Amino acid sequence: MKRSRFPYILGTSLLVLTIGASFLGFFAYTNLNQIIGTLEDEAKPRVNLLLLNNISMELQKVEYAMERYVYTNEERHMIEFRESIASSVQILDTLKKQNNEPIILNSLDSLQDLILNKGTILSQVADLDYESMEETFANLKLQLNDIQTKTILEDTLLRKKRGFLQNLFGKKEEVISSDTIDIYGSDEYQNIINSQLDSIASRSQRQAYTQKLKEFTLQQDHQDIQARITALLATMEKWEIDRIRSQATNAQGIARHTNKYVTMFSVAVPLLLLITFTVLIIYIMRTKKHQEALDSSRKNALKLAKEKEQFLANMSHEIRTPMNAISGFAKILLKGNLNEEQYDYIRIIDKSTKHLTHILNDVLDFSKLQSGKIKLESKPFNPTELLEDTLRLVEDKAEEKNLRLEFETQDLPEIVVGDPYRLRQILLNLVYNGIKFTEKGGVYVSARKEKSSKGGVRLAFEVMDTGIGIPLNRQKHIFNEFEQVNREDKRKGTGLGLSITKKLVSIHRGKIKVDSEEGRGTTFKVELPYRLSDQAPAEDISNSEEPVLQKMHILIADDEEFNRKLLMAIFKEHDISYDIAVDGAEAYELMSTTDYDVILMDFRMPKMTGPQVAEKIRSELNKNHTTPIIGLTATVSDHDMKMAKESGISEVLRKPFDTDELLNIIKNSYTLDEQASNTPSPQPFDLKSLKNMGDDEFVKDMVETFISSTKENLRELDKCYNQKDWQQTAEVLHKIIAPARHLKAESLVKILKSHELEARDGKAISSLEYEKIKSSIQALVDSLQLHLHQKNQ
Template sequence: MTKYGLRARVITLTLAPTLIIGILLSAYFIKNRYQELEQQLAVAGQAIIEPLAIASEIGLANESRENVRRLIGHTHRQHSEYIRSIAVFSSQNDLFVTSNYHRNLDLLAVPRGQPLPERLEVIHLKDALLLRAPIRAIAGFNNALVEEQPIGYITMEMDLSTVKLKQYQEIISAGVVLILGLILSCFFAYRLLQDVEMPIKQMISMIDRIRRGHLDVRIEGKLLGELDTLKNGINAMAISLSEYHLEMQQSIDQATSDLRETLEQLEIQNVELDIAKKNAQEAARVKSEFLANMSHELRTPLNGVIGFTRQMLKTQLSSSQQDYLQTIEKSANNLLTIINDILDFSKLEAGKLLLENIPFDFEDSLDEVMRLLAPMAHEKGLELNLRIDPRIPAGVIGDPLRIQQVLTNLIGNATKFTERGHISVSVELKQQRDERLELQFVIRDTGIGISERQQSQLFQAFRQADASISRRYGGTGLGLVITQKLVQQMGGDIGFSSRLHQGSTFWFTMSLIQTDLPLVHPIDAEALQGQSLMLIEPDHESRLMMRERLAHFDMALSDYAELPETSDRVSSALICVDAVDVPESDALIAMAKQAETFSDRVIFCLPTTELALSEALLTSGVAACLAKPLSVRKLIEQLQGEQQSLALLPPAVEVHTDKAPLTVMAVDDNPANLKLITALLKERVTNVFTASDGKAALACAQKQRFDLILMDIQMPEMDGVTACQEIRKTPLNQHTPVVAVTAHAMTGERERLLNEGMDDYLTKPIEEHILEQVLHHWTHPHSGQTQPNSPLITPNKLGETLNIDWSLAMKQAAGKEDLARDMLQMLVRSFDEVEEKVNLALEDSKVDLSAVIHKLHGSCAYSGVPRLKNLCHELETQLKKGATVEDIEPELFELLDEIQNIREQSPHYLDETV
């Protein structure tokens, strides 16, 4: 905004009113004078033309042109200053006579077709004034004058040039007066500036000197009015500032002295802080080393537990043995997940933990949590129930592992602090907007409850309700903290309500997305039509929840607290055994015999702690024995005719019969791990060599050429990295791929090992499908890859360089080949839409790719395409951070290439159907 000085304001405010008023007044008077002059000329013309019209009547009536010419000529000459021409016209609008020659007589005449003027007409032209008056014949009648119709008319043209000259003179006079007024105003403005501006400039100069520290200066002289008051105020201010300056100087001297002392103390504190910082950095390093070592020490035995459990599951087992081993495997995996949570606690604190966004079967995921936690609840005689809102769709998109982790934590806590009663888990659909589902999970228990004083400590790290509970029930106190942060990171909220000795209720909310992808084979409800089921459940709440979950199937359902002595005939009877009071096997067999009298099929639902009773029950003729809490899918499969038998089950996993003609060396200092890796490799390759440390591995590498080496990292005498570097120097294995196999899972461990010479990275416990991917990638030539024993580009993630990983697809499809083919086929069919959208975005950067990338990411999760899935994950992460199309353009081209590769390879897996 423009700032104007005092001079400009005074001149403006002085001259502007004078100029405006002068212009307005001049314009007003000039306009009036202009109109007045024209009116005077018109009046003068009227005074001339009206007598002429009367005087011309006789000459016109008698057609005496000479008389009329003399009359109008005389008048023209008398007023030649104003009159240009006078003309008389007959009643037929013909020129009768004119005072002089006129170049445009049509201008003087009435236009053809218009009547003669009845009265005086005044017509204003550009530079002339035209007057027309009628000439009437006047005759006497009864001594009175009577006007008749016009016998002609007279026209007189008057010149306006004289009038305009006078108008211009008036304008010039007004301008002269206006200029004189402005000059006078300028004079007064100048005088005002002299009286005001000069003192003000003097004050400004004085204030500037005071600002620069000259506090002894004063303004002298007598000024006008308020300026003198302002002068006195400035002088008083200078006096006060001088006094304040003196006091301030004294204060500064004192403060400087104090500051010197403070600086000395700060130097001492800085030294102490520097020492404390170094101690903290050392503590952080020790903590990182501790976490890394703890990870290694815990993962190493877990690798053996999980690995040999899976190997045992490949053998022929009874149903109970298989169930026990599956429980061991799931529990070990749960322990592994807890270890990962502890290692990722720092990520949670920093908000850097990445969540999966994949489709999964909602009910199966919750049933898996209930199966894992059931043994702990049943050992204490607790009933564990699950209720799912029937409005919740089967398929959803989210992070199933983190949801299971949150539920495991909350249900585990409820079980830990509950001695009797039951634990109920319910999931409600609170709101649905398009495909987005707002869910609320509620976990209720009948445990010891939490006092108001203890509730404030629940969500604090390494803290429990109080010391006594911690000593009695154990635990690190990290569970609820991790749970709270996970729920918040998933966009939800968590809370609880509790009263001492009256139980607790924990709840949390989260948002998931509905999907129509076929995650598991749907339950064939039509096969249940016409069937009837009798439900026997002693626990009232469990009976209500089970009835609600079975109510939407089309079959007759009746429920009882205990087995009735007689009943109408039913298709099946489901007898649930209470976890608190489990009868002996003889009593259960007697119940089964009684139920067979009115039921075609008897099914028992046993607590997980009593599964050993299933062998005796199945031998007695019971159709099936299921574990509590009841899985609806397993029950429906039994009702459809899929019965268990006492015969040994076939191997759970197909044994590899076609071994690759490869020579692989496994190196590990742990005998259990080495034995497990050897067993896994012997199922897949022909020749397997083992070494228990780095020196032994180096000795083997100097004598034998290998196609692949699996190298443990932490070993005595020579670690894995050193052994890898030494093996690179041998002539036989200088190009052999070396894959690091380690239990270390800290952030940055993989990048460190790859930078130090390793070709790939494999974490313990070893997943068989990932091991198979590693073997396939490093020992089988395929599109875009080099031959074995040649330098390779390290993949971003295990298996990621495989366009289609069929073993992974089969694992994701629960071993169902038809489902795996369907999933891959649906993925390939969606490529056209993705390519069209991406190409459009590359042409027009304003196109939003979030929805199509999100949809493709979900489709990749169950189709065995790890590299495409990782590309989608990276793109979706960048888009959520606000990246533009230009920022992710290289990744988009890579995505299009990967889509084309999958499209070309898919016919080999779909029998040329795509």
């Protein structure tokens, strides 16, 4: 219990610590932001103090510039005065932008008004009338100039009054010298000057008094404004200093809190990392254990699946082998002279074996479907004939219950390509199911072409019965494993039939659905896709003219005595001669010395298995090199079918088998082999293309070159194959393919090319396939040698 709660406690603690660390980090981050904001705010007051000091300096520059202007009356000082006033106003605007407190803004507005008033007063000082005396003396100078000009004009007029004759004949007049100083000496002009001087003196006294009065007034106003400016600047500087101190105190407090949070965060984070690391280590260790447990479980599951498969195969073999004997001997006895009671007993035995076989087949098929080992065949068949044959198999069942068994077809194609065995299994399961749960009425089967497309068709099959029906709440479960329509009756099968049918339909990529009404019957609808084909299905020659079985000589190879006795009884009944082998080694010895028409050989035998014997026989050029071999097995698994194909077994017959089934497969194998042996094989080459390139000598030379090079390549091929050097094997095959193409040996080229590609991919070539390759090459060489021999004759 503690172990199960530990991860939750640890996880909760980790979550709490994570949340706590997050809060501490958040508070630390917030306080750091406050400190940064405080530092930024502290920078502003210092800037404000600096700007206020700049205003004081600019005001000093204003007074200095005005003072210099008054004494020198130079315009540059007036320009400096105006620039300082403008600079002060600009600094005030900067302070207004950097501050938003109303009291500071109001103070700055007042300071700006005072500075402007100061400038106005100083400007008025500069405009005082210090030049009034100069104007008086300038007027006096003008009057004196008028007097001088008047004297000069009078003298000029006297000289012009002389007559023309006097100027022409008279003697020259004496030049009279005169001076303007004499003019100033006159009383009239002296009085004018005195009057002007008196006026100047009087006016100077009045003007001096007025100027002193203005200067005093302006000085008082300027001092008052300067005092107010100084007081206001001092007040503002004190505010800024107090604010700096307050912000510094606040920053210290925030710093103390921040330091506390940072300390707590510094402690929490390592603790959190330590716990996280601990949790991670624990998680990794537990994950590793879980992974190991999963790997172990997977290996155990795979091992269990293999053991289950092997167990089913073994049990199938162990059950089917005696069942084969029971069923076979029961059928033989049923053909004998029995009284009525004995006939009934044997018939019950026969039915029981059929029922047991059906159940066993369901279990094995279900196991294969679960493991995904069932693969669909692809061969042409006639769906109408298949349906008729299928219903013949269940006629006895329907007759036993007095049920009608009818079928109809509509627009079915003549030939389709697919898996006829699995279609028959689907239909048998559905028809059996209908017969099983129907007591009155019958079972009706219909088949039609649902839809077709280019090269394909969908066939629809319906199996309808008049049985007990399926309740609505049970219809969606009937395709589950081990489910039955009537749960109360457990004696009617394993509950696997419909589940197997559903899986088989899914493998076909088809559809199946059920339509049922309780007490009225059930209809199953199946749709399956097939390919259309013009190829006729393989002819079933079991019902054709029967070969003379009495002339056949068959080898029976089986280690089970009752299987041998059953086959012996069947063959005696049909006057077929036979030999007996009890193990694989004895069977091989008999095959090496005796010529047989058909060989019946069990898959599992001591000393040598059936596939091992077949592979060895096929690889040797002995009497039974091409004899049909029928493999007998209780389990037709994919592995068995693969071994049969690779070893050269012609047909596989599953136990228990019916006598007719056995005889049919024997007749089919024997007849096909006889037809193959009687059919002349076409020439494996064509020399037309070589003849078009040259004369007969050229053709002969090319054929002889191919024969000699191919023999050398065969020796090299043996060497590479024995060393399992597949890449080099592919190279040798490629050397043979090129000249074989010139000889138009298409069948050989096809065989060699497929094995060349496999060898290049690193795939091993089985001994049986290798022998086929060698025999095919040798057959071409022999044919070419025969051709040359015939040409030379």
